[in-house]
Amino acid sequence: MGEQIKIACGVFGAISFQKQSIFPLLYWGLRVQNHRGHQSHGFLTYNNEKFHIHRSLDLVPKLKTSAIQEWFGRLPGHVGIGNVRYTTSGKTDEESLIKGTQPVTASKNGLKLAVSFNGNVVNTFQLKKEINKEFPSFSYECDADLICHKLLIELRKGKDLSSAVETCMQEIEGAFSVAGITKDGRFFAFKDPYGIRPLSAGRSKDHLTYAFSSETVGLDVNGFERDFEVEAGELVTVSKEGFRREKLVNNRRKAFCAFEFAYFARPDSRFDDKYVYEIREEFGRNLVRENPDVVKDADVILSLPETGDDAALGVHEESGLRWERASRRHRYVTERAFILLNRERYSTIDKKINILAPKVKGKRVIVTDDSIVRGDTTKAIVKRLREMGVKKVYLFITFPCIIGPCFYGIDMATYGQLIGSKHSSEEIAKIVGVDAICYQSIEGFMKATDFSRNQLCLACITGKYPTPLAQKIADEMKKRFLKGYEERGRLYEIVEAVEKAQ
Ligand code: SF4
Known part of the structure; x- marks a missing residue:
């Protein structure tokens, strides 16, 4: 989101x-x-x-x-x-x-x-x-x-x-x-x-x-x-x-970042022979095939621009449900402005996008999105939808549940920051206020990318890191996290502390 x-x-x-x-x-x-x-x-x-x-x-x-x-x-x-x-x-x-x-x-x-x-x-x-x-x-x-x-x-x-x-x-x-x-x-x-x-x-x-x-x-x-x-x-x-x-x-083992497909890369970029938007559409189709009961209980699909759009098209194609363009981005509100304001996370989403109440009132909606990291932005959006009279909210999340930090260049530094590291999807659904969260399965995700398990890095969703020191650091961090030690925010500090202790 x-x-x-x-x-x-x-x-x-x-x-x-x-x-x-x-x-x-x-x-x-x-x-x-x-x-x-x-x-x-x-x-x-x-x-x-x-x-x-x-x-x-x-x-x-x-x-x-x-x-x-x-x-x-x-x-x-x-x-x-x-x-x-x-x-x-x-x-x-x-x-x-x-x-x-x-x-x-x-x-x-x-x-x-x-x-x-x-x-x-x-x-x-x-x-x-x-x-x-x-x-x-x-x-x-x-x-x-x-x-x-x-x-x-x-x-x-x-x-x-x-x-x-x-x-x-x-x-x-x-x-x-x-x-x-x-x-x-x-x-x-x-x-x-x-x-x-x-x-x-x-x-x-x-x-x-x-x-x-x-x-x-x-x-x-x-x-x-x-x-x-x-x-x-x-x-x-x-x-x-x-x-x-x-x-x-x-x-023999490769580890191309799986998160590039779900979130980072532009949809019009290509890795090998496939465009990212094609893969994201397939993510949407997968989510429909993996969650038939939820699809039966829904009236419309919403996507929160822009990384959810391609998946929403896939959901629409596979399910036949109408895809409502119920949110519009405030075009000249830049990312920079968003960052300056991110101390008030709950209200910044209002400054970024506008949701059209007549399109969602009284409806049971499937919302497609790329991932849930902390969960607070998701919570804010769901709250807005509920205020607008949405009857049921189901989340279709294209990236499987994130359970561990990244050591390879994505700013997800600690276990404590990740809602998926300590809660089941049922608990997360309760915390963010939705009727159900449907994460795409890891198998479905891989199939859509045409990459196999030993060609992708899936560390943040499986806990298995492709490189040895990263695995040691992750294990050590997890141990400390479970014991309730305070985690330090920036990755390089944590890594150095653990590396020095080796
Ligand atoms: S840990 Fe996750 S975000 Fe980091 S490189 Fe691997 S797949 Fe990408």
């Missing part, structure tokens, strides 16, 4: 062999991915052996025509990377947010690197120790700093890019989808051995410009053709001849 769950980042990078200015591509590639991170944004271009950087807070801005030449001047070059970020690691005061904005750079003794990254590092404590030995004044602002410095350390040992990246893949635990530029302007991208976060590769129709983008919408907006999804454990470099793909680590 539009609970403001945050993801770590969105990445875009491109190179033009026509020697055209890369900035416009970076700008649009990031602007359409602002849903992946809206606390800060950054651009980095490479020209004449120099990195040129612009970093700022908030959304990627609208550019005034009069300022465009100035932007071109500030960010020259035909290769560049960019990032939109929401912080799931590092500090959150304004100064730290700016410092932690990506892309980041690292340099020593003539070697230099820049990276833009999406994900979250789990073994931060161990990596910081190693980096501090080489860089005594190393200041950790975000996980991208760890990736960039670790890669530089490996290159300084005289390794080529492939072996340096291979060592990073073996020694860094977590999710990392990275685009980077070396000192001599070489453009590359790689993914962790589990392939947890998305990163797609594409090219212009004339095959003179190549790009990497967290989501395919970043390629579409630039008129590029999608070529392939960078694979888990793969390094991709780019030259005039095209992409060069090297599989450096070959894990």
Whole structure:
């Protein structure tokens, strides 16, 4: 229900062999991915052996025509990377947010690197120790700093890019989808051995410009053709001849984030060959097949825009029930405004959407939504529906019940924050005030995505983490949670405390 769950980042990078200015591509590639991170944004271009950087807070801005030449001047070059970020690691005061904005750079003794990254590092404590030995004044602002410095350390040992990246893949635990530029302007991208976060590769129709983008919408907006999804454990470099793909680590187990399908990714993005909206429609059809009795007892379907819309269409198609467009978004109320007001969670939903009473009064409604995290936004919406005279409320939730935190770049940090970690679905239904909650089954979810159990990360819904330290931390956190210890809010603090205690 539009609970403001945050993801770590969105990445875009491109190179033009026509020697055209890369900035416009970076700008649009990031602007359409602002849903992946809206606390800060950054651009980095490479020209004449120099990195040129612009970093700022908030959304990627609208550019005034009069300022465009100035932007071109500030960010020259035909290769560049960019990032939109929401912080799931590092500090959150304004100064730290700016410092932690990506892309980041690292340099020593003539070697230099820049990276833009999406994900979250789990073994931060161990990596910081190693980096501090080489860089005594190393200041950790975000996980991208760890990736960039670790890669530089490996290159300084005289390794080529492939072996340096291979060592990073073996020694860094977590999710990392990275685009980077070396000192001599070489453009590359790689993914962790589990392939947890998305990163797609594409090219212009004339095959003179190549790009990497967290989501395919970043390629579409630039008129590029999608070529392939960078694979888990793969390094991709780019030259005039095209992409060069090297599989450096070959894990049988993959772990692409299942939550991307339900919530984060834009519906018009593609992972492999399917659009996200097609998968979400299938989620809706599944929920109907899995809950025939509820469907029989309902009059209409509602969705709360926008992540519930595609599932609502699927519910409508499979059940034949009317899909009422009973809620309208206040178009110019921005996410930013919502965040500023989120201390009063119960009333912010009124500021975001308007529900049309005549469409729901006296009805038994199925409400489709992507997920329930804390439950407070759901509760507020259900309360509004009841006030409008809705007779019965059933929730169809496309993502199975979230029972554990995420260590791979989604801001669901503690067990205490998750209503599903301590309550059954019957109890949750009571707490949020609905007649029943129908979560999609894990099997149904997987089938709709065309991914199998050993290709997806399902950790937050099964408690089984794909990487070993994350599993240890989760088990330890759960033990403490069950004993009633107070949980600390930010993930990086918890992880460090547990990692230090190892
Ligand atoms: S734990 Fe959940 S949110 Fe995190 S990567 Fe895995 S599936 Fe995605």
